[in-house]
Amino acid sequence: MKVSVVGSGYVGTVTAACLAELGHQVICIDIDEERVNKINSGVSPIWEQGLDELIQNHAGGNLKATSDYESAVNDSDISFICVGTPSDDYGNIDLSIVKSASESLGYAIGSKDDYHVVVLKSTVVPETTENFVTPILEQASGKQAGKDFGVSMNPEFLREGKAVYDFMNPDRIVIGALDKHSGDVVSHLYDKVECLNEFIRTNPRTAEMIKYANNSFLATKISFSNEIGNICKKLDIDTYEVMKVVGMDFRISPYFLNSGAGFGGSCFPKDVRALTGKSKEIGYEPILLDSVIRVNENQPHRMIDLLEEKIGHLENKTITVLGLAFKNGTDDIRESRSVPVIADLLYNGAKIKAYDPQANGNMKKVFSSVNYCDSAEEALYNSEACLVMTDWNEFKNLDSEFGLMKNKVVVDGRRIIPFQNLEQEIDYVGICW
Numbered sequence: 001m002k003v004s005v006v007g008s009g010y011v012g013t014v015t016a017a018c019l020a021e022l023g024h025q026v027i028c029i030d031i032d033e034e035r036v037n038k039i040n041s042g043v044s045p046i047w048e049q050g051l052d053e054l055i056q057n058h059a060g061g062n063l064k065a066t067s068d069y070e071s072a073v074n075d076s077d078i079s080f081i082c083v084g085t086p087s088d089d090y091g092n093i094d095l096s097i098v099k100s101a102s103e104s105l106g107y108a109i110g111s112k113d114d115y116h117v118v119v120l121k122s123t124v125v126p127e128t129t130e131n132f133v134t135p136i137l138e139q140a141s142g143k144q145a146g147k148d149f150g151v152s153m154n155p156e157f158l159r160e161g162k163a164v165y166d167f168m169n170p171d172r173i174v175i176g177a178l179d180k181h182s183g184d185v186v187s188h189l190y191d192k193v194e195c196l197n198e199f200i201r202t203n204p205r206t207a208e209m210i211k212y213a214n215n216s217f218l219a220t221k222i223s224f225s226n227e228i229g230n231i232c233k234k235l236d237i238d239t240y241e242v243m244k245v246v247g248m249d250f251r252i253s254p255y256f257l258n259s260g261a262g263f264g265g266s267c268f269p270k271d272v273r274a275l276t277g278k279s280k281e282i283g284y285e286p287i288l289l290d291s292v293i294r295v296n297e298n299q300p301h302r303m304i305d306l307l308e309e310k311i312g313h314l315e316n317k318t319i320t321v322l323g324l325a326f327k328n329g330t331d332d333i334r335e336s337r338s339v340p341v342i343a344d345l346l347y348n349g350a351k352i353k354a355y356d357p358q359a360n361g362n363m364k365k366v367f368s369s370v371n372y373c374d375s376a377e378e379a380l381y382n383s384e385a386c387l388v389m390t391d392w393n394e395f396k397n398l399d400s401e402f403g404l405m406k407n408k409v410v411v412d413g414r415r416i417i418p419f420q421n422l423e424q425e426i427d428y429v430g431i432c433w
């Protein structure tokens with residue numbers, strides 16, 4: 001099939017490259033010329049395991065990129081919208097990028113004779129497909145949805161770092177169609193994908209809600225584990241021992257029970273906020289979800305409190321931050337828990353040395369005054385304390401490197417340092433244990 005994919009970020013690029021790998025003819029559409037040029041020259045615009053190879057293999061063949069909506073829509077039968085849906089200043093969903101992408105698609109559909117299907121893959125609050133995107137498409141195209149063109153909502157569940165694998169091996173595929181025909185067209189695209197559970201066919205607002213309920217539940221598991229961990233620490237109980245046993249209950253499962261510095265990334269924080277915003281808009285006070293966010297926002301400040309308990313005031317002290325990405329396996333720093341930690345350290349007058357295997361460059365754009373290092377060893381040298389913020393595997397092997405510190409205080413926000421087995425003696429503090 002012929003597909004165009006609007007937005008060449010994490011979701012759009014992975015969707016485009018994987019659809020090309022499945023044999024479809026794919027055109028990426030992005031307003032960022034640099035991203036368009038990269039894809040056309042066979043280079044991925046983002047760092048994601050396995051993505052470079054896919055783009056290299058298909059660029060110039062069945063994978064192309066452009067910034068011209070009209071030609072891309074004319075050359076395809078389906079368009080996926082994969083643009084960002086960030087939080088606005090109040091934490092509610094900001095649909096301005098979806099609006100502009102929908103308008104551009106609408107104008108292009110207006111000047112096309114054949115039937116076209118628009119599929120929203122961006123995470124959007126319930127009612128957006130029906131009450132926001134569809135009217136924009138109708139107005140811009142001068143055509144009628146369900147008759148002249150189709151509309152569907154197909155939420156994405158991939159994890160960054162494992163995005164290509166997740167796209168190719170989904171545990172479920174959800175298609176919320178405005179009209180049956182457009183749902184059938186979208187479903188057909190995934191013919192060659194083996195789905196662990198099943199294809200779910202539903203209406204757009206249910207598909208939208210499934211995505212939010214899914215992310216909010218996972219975020220709730222993490223905040224719950226953090227709350228239990230914070231209580232455990234006060235009682236001198238190892239919360240990892242506790243949650244390991246709790247996770248043995250098949251009704252709970254062992255996943256997403258790791259306490260620590262909290263959840264970051266481009267999705268959990270903004271999606272829980274967006275759902276609470278939508279909920280308040282329709283007159284329901286989301287007490288539990290508000291608390292999920294509060295617990296999460298508090299965890300990074302606990303790191304600083306623990307640090308101050310150990311070394312006193314932070315003014316002019318050199319502190320190492322190990323890990324800047326919001327989790328291992330990515331260069332993404334969006335809502336990384338390292339951001340509030342670095343902000344707190346700078347506010348308190350500390351000098352910061354930081355190291356991340358992938359994300360130094362991205363964090364440099366946010367905090368230019370930090371001294372970015374090329375290795376953990378360099379970052380630890382002469383430092384007075386270290387905060388571990390990301391669960392990179394290479395941090396598991398650190399040992400003698402801690403010996404380079406002036407003062408061997410290590411505050412671990414991810415339970416990644418094997419503190420019980422180190423040869424080097426350190427003053428170890430776990431955030432919840």
Ligand SMILES: NC(=O)C1=CN([C@@H]2O[C@H](COP(=O)(O)OP(=O)(O)OC[C@H]3O[C@@H](n4cnc5c(N)ncnc54)[C@H](O)[C@@H]3O)[C@@H](O)[C@H]2O)C=CC1
Nearest residue numbers: 007008009010011030031032082083084085101122123156
């Ligand atoms: N990042 C992730 O792991 C996941 C993200 N999602 C959802 O997918 C959506 C996209 O997220 P990301 O890929 O992370 O976003 P992103 O910010 O990485 O990428 C968005 C892309 O859209 C482009 N863009 C902006 N305005 C445009 C326009 N008018 N026309 C064409 N291109 C335009 C940008 O240049 C950028 O390349 C969001 O709603 C997000 O919540 C869903 C599942 C996983």
Ligand SMILES: O=C(O)[C@H]1O[C@H](OP(=O)(O)OP(=O)(O)OC[C@H]2O[C@@H](n3ccc(=O)[nH]c3=O)[C@H](O)[C@@H]2O)[C@H](O)[C@@H](O)[C@@H]1O
Nearest residue numbers: 156157158159160222256257258262263264265267326327
């Ligand atoms: O909607 C999205 O964008 C995606 O959000 C998450 O994926 P992602 O943000 O890539 O990362 P996760 O692996 O879920 O981790 C999110 C955050 O939670 C933290 N986390 C995770 C698990 C845990 O037990 N404890 C914990 O603190 C991680 O360190 C990280 O900061 C979901 O897992 C995906 O299914 C979803 O598609």
